[in-house]
Amino acid sequence: MEKQQTAKPALRFPEFTDHWNNTKLSELLKEAKKRNTDLKYGKDEVLSVSGEMGIVNQIEHLGRSYAGVSVHQYHVVEVGDIVYTKSPLKANPYGIIKQNKKKAGIVSTLYAVYNVKEENAHGEFIEHYFSLDENTNRYLRPLVKKGAKNDMKISNAYVLQDKIFVPSVTEQKKITLFLNILEKKIEQLKEKKRLLEEYKKGIMQKIFSQELRFKDDNGKEFSNWSKMKLSEKAKFFSGGTPLTTKKDFYIGNIPFIKSGEINKDKTEQFISEKGLQSSSAKMVEIGDLLYALYGATSGEVSISKINGAINQAVLCIRSEIFNKLYLLNYLQFHKVEIVEKYIQGGQGNLSADIVKKLLIPFPCSKEQEKIANFLSTIDDKINRTQAQIENTMEYKKGLLQNMFV
Structure with a gap:
């Protein structure tokens, strides 16, 4: 049966009315074949691809570089490039697809790297599309063959052979701009949570070293610990x-x-x-x-x-x-x-x-209680912030499911 060639998303900006076309990924991306033969990038500039964090410096992410003896055949990844990692994750058994948004670097030959054809596609739209696990899995499942060791049997070029529904570049950019606002909100909440956790660590250091002591309800010192x-x-x-x-x-x-x-x-x-x-x-x-x-x-x-x-x-x-x-x-x-x-x-x-x-x-029971209550108020703020993160992420996921075909 021939696949549906056009469709419309359930949720859309009102100024756009055209159908989305079922477009081969090779019309949106092209394989990037640039290698690190001139050793422009060293082992400290090797990138990792994380399901949660996207494309990040490997040392910053994992604590050290896992590069081979030589990196001269590694793929060069420019800012804006799309990377497919041929490694299974629990939620993504056929690998993940991410855009490099931060800094140029290199990845091993186990990855596939693609340039965005800007006349047809907006790179961040591709990133948002494949941020949904169901989209990534649905796209890659028919293409990928798995080996005996759960390794991916697929060429870099063949990754581009199936289709996804895409709108005009103008609509892609409008969708991206809106979703980026949500992403920024999520990142701000994550930073707020991190700062609260750091604050709690600092406070606990002072409390348990007894640099910071509480007083009773009458302002008197509690007994020694x-x-x-x-x-x-x-x-x-x-x-x-x-x-x-x-x-x-x-x-x-x-x-x-x-x-x-x-x-x-x-x-x-x-x-x-x-x-x-x-x-x-x-x-x-x-x-x-x-x-x-x-x-x-x-x-x-x-x-x-x-x-x-x-x-x-x-x-x-x-x-x-x-x-x-x-x-x-x-x-x-x-x-x-x-x-x-x-x-x-x-x-x-x-x-x-x-x-x-x-x-x-x-400390005495009364001071224990005051310490516990004080730290609990910080925990409450951390938990409320985490709930905001989860709710915003769930809201974003719901939008993604309705804004894409």
Whole structure:
């Protein structure tokens, strides 16, 4: 069946009425074949392509350069060029397509680079079109063949062989201008969140070093802080994992909280009452303080958002003596220090014994409360800003879905 050749988007600026044409991508882009043969760009100018951040300097993004011995055959990427990365991501199993908006550089030969044919296309319109995962996946899926190692079997030229619906360049630019305003708003909100997080870190440094002290409601100094092992202030328990060979243990409605899920309001797995009773998994409640012992999240701490069962990688800390929000912030602030001290070289796990023996400075309960409340007000601002980011991004996504065909 022949594909539809023209269409109109659901949402549109009123001054545009023409149909969008189903246009081959090769009419909008052309393969850029310029190589770094003159070594104009060095290893410190290699670019990476990120699904979230777009095209960025590799060292700034990943901390170091992953360039080969020589970069003389690397592709040159000018500002405005479009880059297709032939690497699968979870949301984009056939790779991603991004525009270089920041600075010229080079990418390895595993990438494909394209110039924009400005008489037919506006580069940022192409970027916005492929910013929708469904658009990228729908376009690339028929073209890409995957090898045994999940590598992409597609030539740079063949990437341009399918079609997308596009309007006139004038309408492309109008759409881009509008969407860029939303992008700027999102970036401003992200910067606001970053500054709030930096402010909180600075404040916590002053609080936990006791450079900044609170006073009671009458303006008097609180008593000196005492330092003691956490085991003197709290009770602890961790859980376990029901036998995975028992399928009926995993057919239930009890959330099964793993170390990477202590800050989430839902879990990937659920266990049955039988699974709970037949294992060392233990129940925690909303409001319990949870500490991650194993894996990539070792040292993370959170207040549980759900009632559920924990496995052996999660430690529950309960006490009627300390303020759990005070302890939460202290452990969050000292996470890197704790992990570096007790997990040598980043290998291994924390344990309940390690956590119990941590020496924690405790102010009196009233000062703990004031500290916790003060830091919570900052967290509230951070959370509200994050909600604004997510809402604006969702709004933008809805517009993209309706403004493109």
